[in-house]
Amino acid sequence: MLKGTTVAHRFVPAASPKLTSALRIERLSFRYARRREWALRDVSLEIGPGECVLISGPSGGGKTTLLRCLNGLVPHLYQGQYEGKACIFGAEVSMLSVAAIARRVGTVFQNPDGQMLTSTVESEVAFGVENLGIPADEGRARCQAALEFVGITHLRHRAVGTLSGGEKQRLAIAGTVVMRPSILLLDEPLSNIDPGGVAEFLTHLSGLRQAGFTIVIVEQRVRQVLGVADRIIWLEDHAIVGDERASSSPARGASAPSREAAANGESRSRSGPPRLTPTDSAVEFERVSFRYPYGPDVLKKISLALEAGSWVSVIGRNGCGKTTLAKLTSGLLRPTVGRVTVGGLDTSSHAARALCAVVGYVFQNPLHALHAATVKEEVAFYPKNLHWGKNEIERSVDAALAAVRLCGQGDESPFVLSGGEQQRVAIASVISGHPRVLILDEPTLGMAEPDLEALRLFIATLTAQGRLVITITHDLELVRCSDRVVVLSEGGVCAEGPPTPILSNALVAEVFGA
């Protein structure tokens, strides 16, 4: 917490003794405009001042909507059918202006990039106090205190774009506490930081607690936040299904995966494509260097051989060259020096067309790929481009949708689905082309534990068919399940091997800042 506790008292206004609840929700239901399903159904909840509450549950269960009800974005920004009421310190959210709510409730959103509104650290922190019309002198003092509070004073003149995920998140917290709210809402704070940053974040979180904030965290990874929270609320199917003190074990969190996993394992084994011969789909890097025009080397003399039928995780800090490695594998980029061969094809001498039949690449943000009118058309896009026959395409689309549990949504538009479902459509739209090498870029972002288990089983099915699966990830839980780990650091491979010895390696720990 660095200097946190010494400046903490400056932030939180003394709570009025008369009020017993900081946040109160009474029989709240909400349905977004033009949606059939309710996002929240008859939710009642009371959170006392100074409490630290964890809200968890499967993706698409209504967690984000609940947060939006607490900070007034529902019903002010996101409109729809609103029943019941939500109150902040006794005042009804729907009656207050969003700006008035913002003085009491600070929100740190899931995506650190999406909430950055200016280009340097200093001006980003100042944005809120400037909006409140606080005089420049006092504003600067508050910004200084907020920067100290989260420990990023040394970054104050940096451009926002050059910060790491963890640094951006701290900046987002600074930009929020600078407005001196008494309630802090954190939406999936762990999903965008390096594994090494998690412990650090948790220390910050306890600092915020000690400073007296009422904290509501939405997080899928229950276990990691368990130590800090007083209370866990479980949201499933748009309603609260559990509300426990944190001392008891998270029974639901633990039991859910096994149930789902069993169901998925079954459905997949029936619909999977035929097994491949595992000899010819390996990826090979021979002394590969890469640089963008006029730039420094992103990758330096990398040599790697990845076997078919295995699951390889590529890890490393932001900007270490992971995505470049993936793009080189898929033939989207060609090496400046050296040779990349995929399934026996040299990526420098083969057209992108030949390569894309061999390598499938699921990008991190599904919105970068989704374009079709229906989910089925989206999933058929890849095999169509490969000029498959009609029947073959149909069969492959059905199998891919079954594999990601989206059979029922085939005729819906991909744009009305939830974030987690869009991610699954993106995965289906790549496996439908039966690539022998599959690259998944951060597939677990915003994924709950049950989905994580399903993903593991899914990857296992693919590798059993003789495919090579490459995951680029920050998620250590996923890394532990893979067959092999490649650690990138400053453009080179700094460690490589099975996950257990690699993750206990001191060098790797250093790279991750753990």
Add this chain to the structure above:
Amino acid sequence: MQAGYLPRSSFIHRLNPLTKIVWLCVAGAVSFLVPRPSLLVVMLVIVAALAALARIGRPWLVFMRAALLPALAISVINILMSPYHGERMLFASYSGENRLLFHQAWGPLQLTVTAFGLQKGLLLGLRWLGLVAPAGVFIYATRPEDFAAALSRLRIPHSVAFAAGAALRLIPVLIEDIVTVIAAQRARGLQWDRRLISRARVLPVVIVPLIGCSIRRATDMAAAMETRAYGATAHRTSCYAPQFRVADACAVGVSLAVLLAGIVSRMGT
């Protein structure tokens, strides 16, 4: 190509954005007032020196390389399209005798290159570069929010100024999105070759995700602005607004003097 603010510690970065706006306008005007290509080259060299001073020399050169193609197009079109006798040029006159340098006729199609046409093409191409070059320095050396703050100082409503600043800030993000969308679709077998016709045919496959991403980004930004009390008061303050210093006064003085000199020198002709 870099398409946004590059933070550096330089004298030019520290100048007040209003100063830089004045300089930008003066540089634009001067590139029209200068009558000879040679003087425009001198002006470009000065701008290049300023870019080097701001420690953005290399990205500025890459930026200028991208501006070269339109400059060439402007030059070539003007060289080929100029009538033999030479038209009146805006703010410039021809020097020397007009001569026919090249002539070729294919039926009704005539291709004529004259000395005047050559001068005109060169001048107009260089004028384009003269307009674009200072803009490159401005974009790389001015924080979008300082630009926004400067605009609101000019009594432009903050919402308009903020939108202008955000637009400047989002250009690089949009470019990155375009690159990623094309890569994501090519990875799924999209044919993205150099032929314009085939590109036009597959354009929806690129445009739709781009719109999807932009809508999402706009909603995220709106949510972030709302929860940070944007518009809470009509009297928004500015904590780190750049000050107007002696250096700014000097820079504005020099800029205006150059402008005045340019105007006076053109008065006689």
